[in-house]
Amino acid sequence: DTAVSQTPKYLVTQMGNDKSIKCEQNLGHDTMYWYKQDSKKFLKIMFSYNNKELIINETVPNRFSPKSPDKAHLNLHINSLELGDSAVYFCASRPPTLAGDTGELFFGEGSRLTVL
Amino acid sequence: QQPVQSPQAVILREGEDAVINCSSSKALYSVHWYRQKHGEAPVFLMILLKGGEQKGHEKISASFNEKKQQSSLYLTASQLSYSGTYFCGTDNTNAGKSTFGDGTTLTVKP
Numbered sequence: 001d002t003a004v005s006q007t008p009k010y011l012v013t014q015m016g017n018d019k020s021i022k023c024e025q026n027l028g029h030d031t032m033y034w035y036k037q038d039s040k041k042f043l044k045i046m047f048s049y050n051n052k053e054l055i056i057n058e059t060v061p062n063r064f065s066p067k068s069p070d071k072a073h074l075n076l077h078i079n080s081l082e083l084g085d086s087a088v089y090f091c092a093s094r095p096p097t098l099a100g101d102t103g104e105l106f107f108g109e110g111s112r113l114t115v116l
Numbered sequence: 117q118q119p120v121q122s123p124q125a126v127i128l129r130e131g132e133d134a135v136i137n138c139s140s141s142k143a144l145y146s147v148h149w150y151r152q153k154h155g156e157a158p159v160f161l162m163i164l165l166k167g168g169e170q171k172g173h174e175k176i177s178a179s180f181n182e183k184k185q186q187s188s189l190y191l192t193a194s195q196l197s198y199s200g201t202y203f204c205g206t207d208n209t210n211a212g213k214s215t216f217g218d219g220t221t222l223t224v225k226p
Contacts, residue, residue: 041218094212
């Protein structure tokens with residue numbers, strides 16, 4: 001019944017490794033996001049997809065590559081992990097409204113990535 | 117550009133009131149508020165679209181002053197369950213690029 005689910009919830013890995021985080025939503029929303037929350041709790045938008053199409057791509061290193069196989073899934077792959085990548089990564093989805101893409105964000109539980 | 121929240125932290129006793137402010141340097145299309153408890157995901161509280169409306173949800177309400185590019189979240193008669201970090205998210209257009217403030221940590225003590 002979970003609306004937005006992410007896996008894994010915890011990820012501990014060594015510098016230089018490649019890892020992926022998966023996200024799925026069963027709300028029927030067209031728009032999905034990845035946000036990064038660092039140790040200071042700052043929530044920063046990384047990417048947004050609308051119906052499998054990339055619409056927002058913030059200043060994020062090329063090592064981060066999102067993939068949306070269908071509108072219910074948005075995965076995040078990270079190459080050559082660095083210490084600074086340690087954070088909690090939140091996936092979110094959002095319904096469209098008559099006013100545009102301004103509806104509430106439904107967040108997943110987060111994936112805590114620790115790079116050693 | 118991210119909105120600025122104030123104060124950064126608030127400590128209250130149960131039953132007291134609090135106001136959290138959110139200011140943007142750019143014109144706002146919408147403002148939304150979330151509460152995040154430690155180790156959990158942010159949870160939506162309310163959204164305000166441009167038009168200066170005020171919304172309420174039980175003892176939590178918010179206002180949006182489009183002209184001043186500000187929103188305020190009002191928590192009245194606070195309960196222990198109100199503790200957490202409150203984030204405002206702002207959109208400058210209806211394109212869905214929500215930018216979050218750096219949060220206000222609210223602690224309610226018995």
